[in-house]
Amino acid sequence: MPSALAKSPLLLACRNLPVPRMPVWFMRQAGRSLPEYRAMRGSGSILDAIARPEIACEATLQPVRRYGVDAAILFSDIVVPVHAIGFGVDVVQGRGPVVESPFRTTADLTRLRDLETTDIEHVIETCRMVTSELEGTGTPLIGFAGAPFTVASYLVEGGPTRTFHLVKALAHREPALFEALCDRLADMAIAFTSAQVAAGASAIQLFDSWAGALTAMEYEQFALPSTRRVMAALEPLGVPRILYGLGTGELLSLMATSGADVIGVDWHVPIDAARTRVGALAVQGNLDPALCVLDRDVALAATRDVLARSGDRPGHIFNLGHGVLPMSDPGILADVVSVVHDEGRAGVETPS
Amino acid sequence: MPSALAKSPLLLACRNLPVPRMPVWFMRQAGRSLPEYRAMRGSGSILDAIARPEIACEATLQPVRRYGVDAAILFSDIVVPVHAIGFGVDVVQGRGPVVESPFRTTADLTRLRDLETTDIEHVIETCRMVTSELEGTGTPLIGFAGAPFTVASYLVEGGPTRTFHLVKALAHREPALFEALCDRLADMAIAFTSAQVAAGASAIQLFDSWAGALTAMEYEQFALPSTRRVMAALEPLGVPRILYGLGTGELLSLMATSGADVIGVDWHVPIDAARTRVGALAVQGNLDPALCVLDRDVALAATRDVLARSGDRPGHIFNLGHGVLPMSDPGILADVVSVVHDEGRAGVETPS
Numbered sequence: 050m051p052s053a054l055a056k057s058p059l060l061l062a063c064r065n066l067p068v069p070r071m072p073v074w075f076m077r078q079a080g081r082s083l084p085e086y087r088a089m090r091g092s093g094s095i096l097d098a099i100a101r102p103e104i105a106c107e108a109t110l111q112p113v114r115r116y117g118v119d120a121a122i123l124f125s126d127i128v129v130p131v132h133a134i135g136f137g138v139d140v141v142q143g144r145g146p147v148v149e150s151p152f153r154t155t156a157d158l159t160r161l162r163d164l165e166t167t168d169i170e171h172v173i174e175t176c177r178m179v180t181s182e183l184e185g186t187g188t189p190l191i192g193f194a195g196a197p198f199t200v201a202s203y204l205v206e207g208g209p210t211r212t213f214h215l216v217k218a219l220a221h222r223e224p225a226l227f228e229a230l231c232d233r234l235a236d237m238a239i240a241f242t243s244a245q246v247a248a249g250a251s252a253i254q255l256f257d258s259w260a261g262a263l264t265a266m267e268y269e270q271f272a273l274p275s276t277r278r279v280m281a282a283l284e285p286l287g288v289p290r291i292l293y294g295l296g297t298g299e300l301l302s303l304m305a306t307s308g309a310d311v312i313g314v315d316w317h318v319p320i321d322a323a324r325t326r327v328g329a330l331a332v333q334g335n336l337d338p339a340l341c342v343l344d345r346d347v348a349l350a351a352t353r354d355v356l357a358r359s360g361d362r363p364g365h366i367f368n369l370g371h372g373v374l375p376m377s378d379p380g381i382l383a384d385v386v387s388v389v390h391d392e393g394r395a396g397v398e399t400p401s
Numbered sequence: 402m403p404s405a406l407a408k409s410p411l412l413l414a415c416r417n418l419p420v421p422r423m424p425v426w427f428m429r430q431a432g433r434s435l436p437e438y439r440a441m442r443g444s445g446s447i448l449d450a451i452a453r454p455e456i457a458c459e460a461t462l463q464p465v466r467r468y469g470v471d472a473a474i475l476f477s478d479i480v481v482p483v484h485a486i487g488f489g490v491d492v493v494q495g496r497g498p499v500v501e502s503p504f505r506t507t508a509d510l511t512r513l514r515d516l517e518t519t520d521i522e523h524v525i526e527t528c529r530m531v532t533s534e535l536e537g538t539g540t541p542l543i544g545f546a547g548a549p550f551t552v553a554s555y556l557v558e559g560g561p562t563r564t565f566h567l568v569k570a571l572a573h574r575e576p577a578l579f580e581a582l583c584d585r586l587a588d589m590a591i592a593f594t595s596a597q598v599a600a601g602a603s604a605i606q607l608f609d610s611w612a613g614a615l616t617a618m619e620y621e622q623f624a625l626p627s628t629r630r631v632m633a634a635l636e637p638l639g640v641p642r643i644l645y646g647l648g649t650g651e652l653l654s655l656m657a658t659s660g661a662d663v664i665g666v667d668w669h670v671p672i673d674a675a676r677t678r679v680g681a682l683a684v685q686g687n688l689d690p691a692l693c694v695l696d697r698d699v700a701l702a703a704t705r706d707v708l709a710r711s712g713d714r715p716g717h718i719f720n721l722g723h724g725v726l727p728m729s730d731p732g733i734l735a736d737v738v739s740v741v742h743d744e745g746r747a748g749v750e751t752p753s
Contacts, residue, residue, distance in 0.1 A: 212726055214691035221692065221699040264668060264689070266706075298650055299669050316616060317651050337616070339566035340573065347573040354618075374564055 053187040054251055059119045060189055062396060063252060063289030063311050065331050065364035071356075071393025072119035073386050074191070076293070076313075077372030078112035079124045083379060085111050095140045096132055099125050100171045106178040113188055115379060116386045119366075120191050120252070121179055123245065125172060127195025127256055128203060130237045133168040136160055136204070144209060151207035151215075155226055161233040164240040172241075173248045180249025189252060192245030194238040196257030196279070196292070197231035198272035204230070213262040220271045231275035239282040246286045253283055254291040255309070261296025268300045273307060280308030291333055295371050301326035316370030321358040324365075331364035338369040341381050348381045352388050356395075363396025405539040406603055411471045412541055414748060415604060415641030415663050417683050417716035423708075423745025424471035425738050426543070428645070428665075429724030430464035431476045435731060437463050447492045448484055451477050452523045458530040465540055467731060468738045471718075472543050472604070473531055475597065477524060479547025479608055480555060482589045485520040488512055488556065496561060503559035503567075507578055513585040516592040524593075525600045532601030541604060544597030546590040548609030548631070548644070549583035550624035556582070565614040572623045583627035591634040598638045605635055606643040607661070613648025620652050625659060632660030643685055647723050653678035668722035673710040676717075683716035690721040693729050693737065700733045704740050708747075715748025 054060060058072035080086050080095075086108055090098050098104045108124035128146045132138045137149035152160075166173065179190050203209070205216040220227040242253045260272050280290050292304055293313030304312050305327040314323040314334035323332055340351045352367075359365045367389045373382065406412060410424035432438050432447075438460055442450050450456045460476035480498045484490045489501035504512075518525065531542050555561070557568040572579040594605045612624050628644065635642050644656055645665030656664050657679040666675040666686035675684055692703045704719075711717045719741045725734065 212691050212694075214694040214726065214728075217689070217691050218695040218699060221702075222696050261669075264671070266671075296648060296669075317613075317648075319616070319618075337569070339564050339569050342564075342566040343570040344574050347570060350573075374566065376566075 053185050054189055057119070057187055057189050057251070059366060060251060060289060062364055062366045063291070063331055065329070066396070067363055067398045068396045069398060070390050071365065071367055071395050071397055073367035073389040073393070074118040074120040074122065075112070075116070075369050075373050075382060076122070078116065078118060078382075079108045079122060081375045082373045082377045083111055083115065085115070092142070095126060095142070096129070099129060102171055102174040102178055105171070105175040106182065109175065109179045109190070110182060113183070116383050117390075118386060120189050121183060122191040122254070123172070123176065123179070123193060123250065125193065127193075127200055127258075129172065130164050130169070130194065130241045131161070131200060131204065134162050134164055134237075138203070146203045147208045148204055152201070152204040152230060153219075158226075158229055158233065161230070161237070164237040166244060169241065169244055173244055176245050176248035176250055190250045191252045191254055191291075192242050192250030193254040193256060194241045194279075196255045196260070196272065197234035197238065197275035198263070199257050199259045200234045200238075201227070201230050202259050202262070213259065217262075217267070220267070224270070227271060228274070231271070232278070235275040235278045238279050242279075242283060243286065246283075246288055250288070252289045252291065254293060254313070255279060257292065257294040260294035260300060260304075263300070265299050265303060268303055273303055276307045284308065293333070302328075305330050311366065313368065314370065319358050320355055320365065321360070324362070331366065333366040333368045335368070335370040336385065338371050338374050338377065341369070341377050341385065342374055343378070345381050345384060348385055349388055352385050353392065356389065356393050359393070359395045361394050361396070365395035367393060405537050406541055409471065409539055409541050409603070411718060412603060412641060414716055414718045415643070415683055417681070418748070419715055419750045420748045421750060422742050423717065423719055423747050423749055425719035425741040425745070426470040426472040426474065427464070427468070427721050427725050427734060428474070430468065430470060431460045431474065433727045434725045434729045435463055435467065437467070444494070447478060447494075448481070451481060454523055454526040454530055457523070457527040458534065461527065461531045461542070462534055465535070468735050469742075470738060472541050473535060474543040474606070475524070475528065475531070475545060475602065477545065479545075479552055479610075481524065482516050482521070482546065482593045483513070483552060483556065486514050486516055486589075490555070498555045499560045500556055504553070504556040504582060505571075510578075510581055510585065513582070513589070516589040518596060521593065521596055525596055528597050528600035528602055542602045543604045543606055543643075544594050544602030545606040545608060546593045546631075548607045548612070548624065549586035549590065549627035550615070551609050551611045552586050552590075553579070553582050554611050554614070565611065569614075569619070572619070576622070579623060580626070583623070584630070587627040587630045590631050594631075594635060595638065598635075598640055602640065604641045604643065606645060606665070607631060609644060609646040612646035612652060612656075615652070617651050617655060620655055625655055628659045636660065645685070654680075657682050663718065665720070666722065671710050672707055672717065673712070676714070683718065685718040685720045687720070687722040688737065690723050690726050690729065693721070693733050694726055695730070697733050697736060700737055701740055704737050705744065708741065708745050711745070711747045713746050713748070717747035719745060
């Protein structure tokens with residue numbers, strides 16, 4: 050680890066170690082919620098912006114400059130790897146990832162070839178540019194990938210869904226096929242995140258955003274095994290691994306067995322209760338993003354409530370419980386960062 | 402209670418009493434998922450169909466005939482009362498309730514006048530027609546209303562939302578105004594459901610469908626007080642009161658303090674775990690509706706899993722964990738009913 054990162058509050062907190070200040074960053078801190086991003090990008094698919102390293106690097110760095118957060122997160126999307134191998138995915142503005150020809154049968158497995166380094170040169174280049182810009186600042190870059198279940202849900206449903214009935218039916222009806230699909234996606238997530246680490250990322254977050262659609266029994270059968278494979282493959286790289294999902298209150302104790310070092314928690318479970326559920330692991334969260342849109346006082350009161358529940362114990366990375374909402378007020382988010390830095394006590398070393 | 406209803410499995414189970422067979426019905430069993438309904442109704446707002454008692458009565462009875470479920474539920478919508486007093490709401494097909502001029506300030510309270518019997522003559526007439534048709538069959542009619550928080554979320558957001566940021570901001574920023582709003586909506590829910598009971602309904606379900614958007618702390622402050630008012634006002638009527646919300650795993654123990662007799666549970670919490678959380682109250686649920694769309698074997702295996710977790714203890718009404726999905730296969734749902742009736746053991750009296 051470059052020496053400036055040795056004191057990174059984020060990287061220390063991931064390991065449950067004492068920190069110089071409580072770390073904070075925001076899921077989806079880069080991109081659509083920032084006026085400087087909207088001014089830069091114009092219209093078109095986000096995949097085009099991601100494919101241009103100078104744009105993606107700038108988008109990654111904008112929130113670091115604006116908010117003074119304790120980590121940059123790669124400006125990317127969980128469908129980038131499947132898009133890169135030509136599965137036929139686009140991200141439609143205001144809707145999300147849309148799949149031209151959804152995954153339905155065993156024959157579709159052949160459409161999921163290995164992810165090669167040459168498929169993601171642009172992402173690797175972005176990571177190199179970002180970490181070069183951040184060098185010496187002590188701010189790490191978090192790389193990321195979608196967890197197999199969540200990516201599978203897009204491939205099977207053909208787009209965003211509120212019901213998940215196609216992916217659930219496939220998983221229950223053809224568990225061996227679903228496992229094969231998730232294994233392919235696990236391999237791609239491993240290749241994708243390993244490449245990011247090789248290009249300078251100091252931590253990895255696996256987004257199993259839609260795992261909360263599953264019961265604990267389903268999660269254990271359909272999502273956890275491939276998640277464990279990803280976590281195990283990343284272990285030798287020596288970077289902290291964060292696992293996040295929305296609406297996973299019933300799943301937290303299972304997620305804690307995935308091999309992740311940090312469990313992301315949404316706002317439905319108070320952070321102290323979440324710590325009980327995940328045991329010794331570090332936690333990340335869990336301010337409600339909906340409270341950061343309209344009212345500064347409401348946002349800061351909620352921030353202080355999270356901090357109070359968190360207390361002194363090390364191993365808490367402050368974050369939202371889900372991504373920054375597009376209509377969020379960046380000024381409010383900046384004030385949230387200040388309050389966490391000024392008042393957060395989780396693992397903060399007191400001068401002796 | 403008319404004598405034929407004295408042995409209603411649903412009404413007995415609501416009271417934790419032994420039942421001749423395990424009761425089952427489905428939220429949203431009436432309406433869009435049934436071909437006979439689609440054939441009858443054609444296009445146009447659902448509010449127009451609800452306003453015609455002969456249509457609404459027929460829609461209410463269709464699933465009772467088709468499935469042999471243990472209850473009819475009034476074909477209606479949670480926005481019917483606010484629509485009836487002229488707040489300016491419509492239900493847009495494929496989208497949901499849309500409010501012309503959302504609730505934003507104290508001045509908007511004056512737009513919420515008392516609900517008078519004359520506003521809902523059509524609903525009262527539907528209840529009379531349905532209960533007259535059901536007379537002697539032993540099948541009760543469940544009346545319903547939206548819980549104040551959930552109706553308030555539509556009025557404040559102006560339509561369906563995934564973020565709830567407007568209603569949360571209003572509740573946090575102006576708690577007295579939000580309380581006044583929920584009190585008005587509680588009065589309307591009381592008037593609406595009382596009229597249904599007077600016209601023959603034998604049980605009431607309060608849909609707090611979106612309560613799961615709230616943390617436990619928020620639920621206790623913003624949703625529970627008005628829900629308690631409704632439950633308390635209905636107590637003298639002597640009909641069982643069911644309280645349902647989606648994604649309420651963290652809220653079940655609070656919901657159990659609302660005065661409800663039965664707590665509805667979605668599929669995220671296994672029904673045995675849910676019983677632990679709600680204590681002595683009866684429970685309703687909790688088959689995942691997504692599993693009833695495509696595959697009979699999957700649906701029946703999941704049904705049997707719920708039944709196994711439920712066991713022998715009285716006080717379980719079988720249902721889905723959320724409404725029937727529009728694309729559900731009615732044949733699968735019919736088979737679910739058969740399995741529950743044939744194999745369900747919760748509170749079922751064994752011939753001595």
